[in-house]
Amino acid sequence: MLTLPxxxxxxVDVLVNEAMQIDGWTTPRELRFLALLAACPTTPGAVLEIGSYRGRSTTLLARANQLVSSNAIVAVDHLLQEGACEAFQETMRTAGVEHLVEFHQMMSWELALGWDRPLRLLWIDGNHSYESTHRDLASFAPSLADGAIVAIDDVLNRYEGSLRVFLEDILLSxxxxAAGVCGSIGWAQFHADSREARGYHRENLKLYRRLSPLVPLVAFDCYPSGWDKLRYRLLRSRVPRRMPAWSDWMLHVCGPFSRHSESVNGSCSSRAR
Ligand SMILES: C[S@@+](CC[C@H](N)C(=O)[O-])C[C@H]1O[C@@H](n2cnc3c(N)ncnc32)[C@H](O)[C@@H]1O
Incomplete structure (x- = not known):
């Protein structure tokens, strides 16, 4: 059963406002969506963030997860830049979330080497190159719990890696x-048994067709300019990326094709499996 506390x-408004005081790029709309993902577990497991920077999304995920779990979230960032680690730790202290975050200062793939916990939410916001994003997903995919959510940042922010991984490794998998875009976050629900996902494939291909024309405009990490920039904006405007109503999102995830959730706050139990 899917429920929100x-x-x-x-x-949620307090969490987003608090996070917006912290340096970072994640927008209020995206933070609201991340809060929904963290506070509405689709399956048991850990929450893992790849890429924390100053801790904007880290703080929000930690607090939203705390509404439903006594476990800390896990975050990994190499924080190689001078002073970055101190700045991150200062954010955690000021926000009072140190005890809610298990932080690993290392490369994401180093953490993956010893990772043995099932994941319910994998938030990928590290290096946006194709190789790194692909590796981040591939390294942790074996740990995704049945019904887990994967969310990738910047699929609509002119990054080839985030966009292609969302298209090729997720929408074509x-x-x-259930899948969609909110702000610039591409998200989808993982099913160990592909038959559970089959009913969503037509819809995912529709989203694929909307997103895929953007690839040639950002390929080889070129930044579109001139007419290409206009074309990019026009094509991007055709991609649905609003913040979904919470109940709509929950119905989408526990839709008629999914066996994972038989009701949304007890209200969709009559939906066919
Ligand atoms: C876009 S920022 C993260 C922003 C953050 N999620 C927020 O909401 O403010 C990307 C971060 O990923 C980190 N990073 C990039 N590649 C990484 C990798 N392979 N492993 C760990 N951290 C990485 C960088 O150090 C940087 O702090």
């Missing part, structure tokens, strides 16, 4: 079901 509607 009763405190979520009032807590038979193992991903």
């Amino acid at each position: 009763n405190s979520f509607p009032t807590a 038979p193992h991903f079901g």
Whole structure:
């Protein structure tokens, strides 16, 4: 059953406002969506963030996860730049979330080497090159719990890597079901048994067709300019990327094709499996 804690509607604005005080790029709309993902577990497991920078999304995920779990979230960032680690730790202290975050200062693939916990939410916001994003997903994919959510940042921000990995490794994968874009975050639900995802494939191909014309405009990490920039903006405007209503998102994830959730707050139990 998918449920949101009763405190979520009032807590979410506070969490987003708090996160927006922290340096970073993740927008209020994206933070709201991440809060929904963290506070609405689709399956048991850990929450893992790849790429923390100053801790904007880290803080929000930690607090939203705390609404439903006593476990800390896990975050990994190499924080190689001078002073970056101190700045991150200062954010954690000031926000009072140190005990809610298990932080690893290392490369994401180093963490993956010893990783043995099932994941319910994998948030990928590290290096946006194709190789790194592909590796981040591939390294942790074996740990995705059945029904887990994968979210990748910047699929609509002129990064070839994020966009291609979302298109090729997620929307074209038979193992991903409910999927969408919110702001610039591409997300999808993983199913160990691909038959559980089959009913979503037509919809995912529709999204693929909307997104894929953007690839030639950002390929080889070129930044579109002139007419290409206009074309990019026009094509991007055709991609649905609003913040979904919470209940709509929950119905999408526990839709008629999924066996994972039989109700949304007890209200969609009559939906066919
Ligand atoms: C876009 S920022 C993350 C922003 C953050 N999620 C937020 O909401 O403000 C990307 C971060 O990923 C880190 N990073 C890039 N590649 C990485 C990798 N392979 N392993 C760990 N961290 C990485 C960088 O150090 C940087 O701090």
